Every structure is written in C-alpha cells, then in structure tokens.
Amino acid sequence: MSVVLITGAASGIGAATAREAVRRGHRVALADIDIAGASLLATVLGSAACAVELDIRDEDAWEAAFDTVASRLGPVEVLINNAGIIHTGYARQLSMAQHRHMVEVNLIGPMAGMMAALPRMRTQGHGHIITVCSMSSFMPLIGYTSYGATKHGLRAFHHSVAIEEQGGPVTFSIVHPPSTRTPMLEQEIADPSSVIAFAEKSLSPEQVASVIVDAIAKKPVEVVQPALAGRFQRAVGVFPRLMHFAIPKVAAMAKRRSPGAGPAPVTAREQGGSR
Template identity: 60%
Template sequence: MRKKPETDRVVLVTGAATGIGAAIAEAAIAAGHRVLLTDIDAEAVRTTAGRLGERAAAVALDIRDPDGWVKAFDAAEAQFGPVDVLVNNAGIIHTGHARDLSLQQHRDIVEVNLLGAMTGIHTALPRMTERGRGHLITVCSMTAFLALPGYATYGGTKHALRAFHHAVALEERHGPLHFTILHPPSTRTKMLEQELADPTSATAFSEKATTPQHVARVVVDAITTKPVEVVFPAFSGRVQRIAGVFPQLIRRLIPVIEAKGRRERQRLINTGKTRLSAVPGRTE
C-alpha cells in the first residue's frame, strides 16, 4: 500500500470559524492538506471554508455533542477521506473572578474546554487506531501551568486537559497514534477582546500577545514533526512552566504581573486599540 505523503493529510479543526482555528485551517491548506472546518457557528464556519477554496469544507459542530462528533468525522470522510489529524482547538471563556461567575458559567467552561475536547479524542481514538495511523493535536494554553486570578475555571480546564491528553498518550503509547499538545500565550483573537473589556483579566496583557497565524504555523509544523509538547514563546514559556510548580512563587509574582498587565490594558484602551483580533491587510 502506497504511503500517504506527509503534506496531504485530512485535518479536522474545531473552533475554525474565526481566530486560531481559522488560521490553522488556512495554514494547513497552504501546506497541502485538506481540512474540514467545524464550529458551533454554522454560517460563519461555512463562510470561512468558502473563502479557503476546494480543499476546505465545513460542518456545524457543538463539541459537547457526541453525536455531532460522529457526524463531523463522517462528513470529513465523505468529502476527503478518513481523518488523519484532529486539531482540538475550540474553547470559551467567561471572564471574572470565580465568586462572581454563575455556576452555569463555570459549567459552560468545563463542558466546552474539557469535556468537549475529551469527546473529540474519544471519538477519534477507535477510528484512527483501526486504520493504523492518526495524530491528535490539542491546542491548550499556558494557563495549563499557571494559577492566575480571573482564570480559575478556565485555567482549571486547561490543567485538566493537559493531564488528560498526556495520560491518554501514555495509554496509547504502544499503538499507532501520535499525540501533540501546544500551549499558546495570549493570542490576538476575539477572546482577547473579551478579556480586554474586563479588568479582572489584566494578567492576559502582561506579555506581548501573539497572532493566530503564529499559532497556526506551529500547529501545521507539528503535523510533520510530531512534537510531544510545545510552549511558546520558547524561553519565557519554559520559565512560566517551571514557575507554575511553586504556588508561593506565583503569589509573590502576581502583584508585579497584574500591575504590568493593567498598565498595558489601559494603554490599549486609551489609544483605542481595542480590535485586537483584526488581521492587518484583511477585512472581515
């Protein structure tokens, strides 16, 4: 049987209507892959797929719905062939301190960021294992290593998602599947605009935000190189990962981090630079 080239994979991306997911889809197609874009916003994801051409297709997917996942995998196979790469990217946030969020808001974050991604992996495992190949890529977050005020439940889901991803990878280590997890920092998406509107999210602005296109390049490179885990920026990401092990250290550093974030947040507001998800040279 002729081996499928590394530059022609069938990729399923969640949360692909806008932001990081849309950038991943675009970069994957540019690299020669075929992509099924999925998103809970059916109209938006179909619009994005239409812009990307014949190597893109789209279906609506609420990642909390197990039946929806089955239909998405079936749709990808009908359009392009069996899914080679699952990119679990979709996620949400409700900003605010834990005491100020409703229990339903906490539940929303857990059901999407953790249980939704788990459902996707659970759907992919038997299909990919039976075919004898597959790659599961989880787009997580640097908050998987850090406990930050304003991100109690969001960060909690990312801690849990990282643990789940690595545990499954260990369980499947003798099988044919590859596992990669990536941890972007703050990224210029609509989620960051949501955080800008809430002063409790000041820590998101304590470092320079990256772009969805940067995250997308890392993800698409990972399809070929198959790293186990990626943090970025590379150096400061490693420092944050180590710092997160020591709660007392974080407690000492948080006042400095928050102060820096508040200054940058206020600067963005004062200068009117609030459309953080805008892509230079493109109107959306």
C-alpha cells in the first residue's frame, strides 16, 4: 500500500478519492486550501489519514506539504493532482483576474506539484503522479473558455513530462472525468452560459474516485470517462471544422434539457476538485 497525497481533498472528487484510497488500505494526506474541511474528513478517516494545508499555487507550500506528510505518514509515493476551480461565464463576461485565477490554480498549481514531487520521487527510486484533468481538455466548449484552456495545457504538460521521464523511476497517469456531481457542477448548472453541462449524464464523485484509485495499481497512461463516449469526444477534438459544427448543436440540445435556471453571479469554487 502507498502513501498518497491528494490535492483538493476537502470536498468533491478529492474527498471521494481520499475515502476510497483509505478504504483500499492506502495512507492518505488530504491537502487543501480549506484546511478545516480537510481536517474534518481526515478525522473521520482515522489514523490512516492526515490533513495538510496547501495553496497549490505556492511553490514553498508544496515543499512544506511534502515534508509534513513524510513526517506523519512517510514519503509521498503517489501524488494525485486533483484541485481545480472554475469561474463560469462567457469569456467576454469574465475579468482578466478571473481568467488568470483559473490559469494559476488549474495549470500552474499542478505544474508546481509535479515539479516538487519529481526530484523527491527520483531520489527515493519510485513514485507515481496521477493528474486529474477533464474531458474538456479535448474540445473547446461554450462557457468553458479559460477552464478548457487550462485543461488542454495541463494534459500537454503532463504527457510532455511523462515522455521526458520515460525509463526513469516515476510513472505517470492522467484521468479525464466528465461532468461530475460536485459543488463545481452545481455552480455550472446555475449559470446559463454553462448549459452544455446538461449534454451528458453526470457521474458521482465516487464513480470517478474509483477510477482514480484503480490507477494507483494499474498505472494507465490515460483514462477517459465514460470509456466509449470519452473516446468519441477525444476523436472529435482532432477536427476543428467538426468541432465548430457539432459543439453549438450539442449546446442547443443541452439547453433543451436544462431546468431553465436564471442567471447566477460569476464565482469560483476554490481548489475543491476537478470536474
């Protein structure tokens, strides 16, 4: 069994992943900017878990987090980069500060985590980095401009580092969940600009968590969810003309399925987990 550090572990996919990892016998560090939420869950999970305060944008905080986990549970063997945020709204509606916030948390944050983990894992002779990305990494979606851009970038960075490190002691896996029933999805559903969230059946955090924890043992290169529809979406993303044709039609279909919620304030779910 492994020592696992999960970011965004206070709620959503991260919390579900922490519960599932402990259930399967792993020792788990719950890292989150919401230390109160992470601590509460760690208490429930018992001696196999601990909470660590972490703003993933802060390089020094990453180093401190790895040191803290090593002192409490042992050196980190598996890093699950899960934390993420979204500001809903069309690109023109968001401020540059909001666009920048998503880039800093969704892209720079996981990059900082990987760069902090990599030398430690190389030194100890083994390690596994699991990136929780998004199906939006394959296609540009209406209402998800900067969010999708960060996920495109995160996927590219993850695979580039994995290729650079081939033959080394660290393995890499990336998981792409679809729409997932978390507080982030509740925020998206409340905003008409994100109506495309209704285009697919959402999964529970527990369903996504099971796939993530499976990856600790199976070490897949890349996982899309759901398997068949995910492969189709990944293929569509290769062809720009097809995307420009298909995505507005999917959005129109999603609008017909939506409950017709009125406009909501543009806000963010802070580091609670990816879609």
